[in-house]
Amino acid sequence: ELKVEQNPLFLSMQEGKNYTIYCNYSTTSDRLYWYRQDPGKSLESLFVLLSNGAVKQEGRLMASLDTKARLSTLHITAAVHDLSATYFCAAQVMDSNYQLIWGAGTKLIIKP
Amino acid sequence: DVKVTQSSRYLVKRTGEKVFLECVQDMDHENMFWYRQDPGLGLRLIYFSYDVKMKEKGDIPEGYSVSREKKERFSLILESASTNQTSMYLCASSYFIAGGLSEQYFGPGTRLTVT
Numbered sequence: 001e002l003k004v005e006q007n008p009l010f011l012s013m014q015e016g017k018n019y020t021i022y023c024n025y026s027t028t029s030d031r032l033y034w035y036r037q038d039p040g041k042s043l044e045s046l047f048v049l050l051s052n053g054a055v056k057q058e059g060r061l062m063a064s065l066d067t068k069a070r071l072s073t074l075h076i077t078a079a080v081h082d083l084s085a086t087y088f089c090a091a092q093v094m095d096s097n098y099q100l101i102w103g104a105g106t107k108l109i110i111k112p
Numbered sequence: 113d114v115k116v117t118q119s120s121r122y123l124v125k126r127t128g129e130k131v132f133l134e135c136v137q138d139m140d141h142e143n144m145f146w147y148r149q150d151p152g153l154g155l156r157l158i159y160f161s162y163d164v165k166m167k168e169k170g171d172i173p174e175g176y177s178v179s180r181e182k183k184e185r186f187s188l189i190l191e192s193a194s195t196n197q198t199s200m201y202l203c204a205s206s207y208f209i210a211g212g213l214s215e216q217y218f219g220p221g222t223r224l225t226v227t
Contacts, residue, residue, distance in 0.1 A: 031212050042202060043155075045215035088154070092212050099170075100216070104154040 002027040004091050006103035014111055016078050021106045023072040023089035031092035032065050032072045033100065036085045043088065046074075079110045115139070116219035118203050124225045131190040133222050135203030143206045143213060144186035146170075146178065148199040149221075155202065161186055193226045200224075 003026040013019055023032070034046040047056045049065035049072060056063050060083065062075045072089055086107045090100040119134035135144065145160040147170075157170030159178040167178050175197060179187045186205075190197055200223050204216035 033215055035215075042218040042221050043204075043216075045217070048215045050211070090155075099157065099160075102155045104152070 002093060002101050004089060004101045004103040006087075006089055006106050008106060009104060010107045010109075012109045012111065013079055015080055018078065019076050021074040021076075021087055021089075021108070023074070023091075023103055025070050025072075025089075025091040025101065027070075027091065027101065028094045029070070029091040029101075030067060030094060032063075033090045033092070034063050034072070034074055035088045035090070037088065037105070038085050046087075076108075081110050081112050084108055084110045116203060116205055116217050118201075118219040118222050120222050121220060122223050122225075124227065125190075125193050126227055127194060129190075129193050129226075131193050131224065131226075133188040133190075133201055133203075133224070135186045135188070135205075135219055136184050137186075137205040137217070138184065139205070139207075139217070140183065141205035141207045141217070142183075143208070144180065145204040145206075145216060146176075146186065146188045147202045147204065148172070149202055150199050158188065193224075195226050198224060198226045 005024045032049040035043040037043045047063040052067040054065045060077045065072045086105045088105045089103045093099050116137045125131050146158040147155045156172050161167050161180045177189045200221050202221050203219040206213045206216045
């Protein structure tokens with residue numbers, strides 16, 4: 001069964017701390033997406049990781065991809081309250097019609 | 113900026129009614145998708161389309177149908193709404209790039225309640 005597992009599913013942290021969200025996927029995939037969803041809102045694309053070893057950074061967020069380990073990480077540096085949201089990863093399935101398999105999402109709460 | 117719009121933000125329908133959800137994108141994207149999102153279940157793909165008049169079933173197509181008569185518009189139809197179709201419905205679009213698809217651009221969502 002094709003699966004994408006995120007952990008943790010819920011994370012409460014203090015401002016100023018660092019933390020990492022993990023995204024493991026069970027299928028062969030060469031493309032990994034990260035999205036952010038604010039409460040009551042739709043999804044917004046954060047990163048598209050296209051190859052093994054890819055690393056992308058935007059502000060306090062950094063995403064990386066290890067296709068051999070089938071693992072992507074989203075690292076938060078010196079968290080601020082505005083980063084509170086739910087974060088989803090999704091893996092593109094190879095040898096298919098490019099369907100995405102979605103993780104369940106990580107709800108991140110950052111306390112002032 | 114890519115814009116994906118959905119016809120309604122909130123919708124309340126009665127059991128057995130036929131329901132139409134419309135999605136329009138303005139960036140000439142080839143691909144369009146319909147998802148439903150439920151607490152604890154993440155996003156589940158209902159149907160997608162790679163081209164006009166093309167449709168492919170996703171993970172949970174039962175009870176739904178779709179129509180894509182024009183490139184910019186993708187409609188989701190609930191033939192006979194049931195209470196278990198109460199959910200948030202999200203439309204998305206994307207385009208082809210080398211090796212697959214671009215990131216998906218999502219509409220604001222339609223929160224459908226079936227009573």
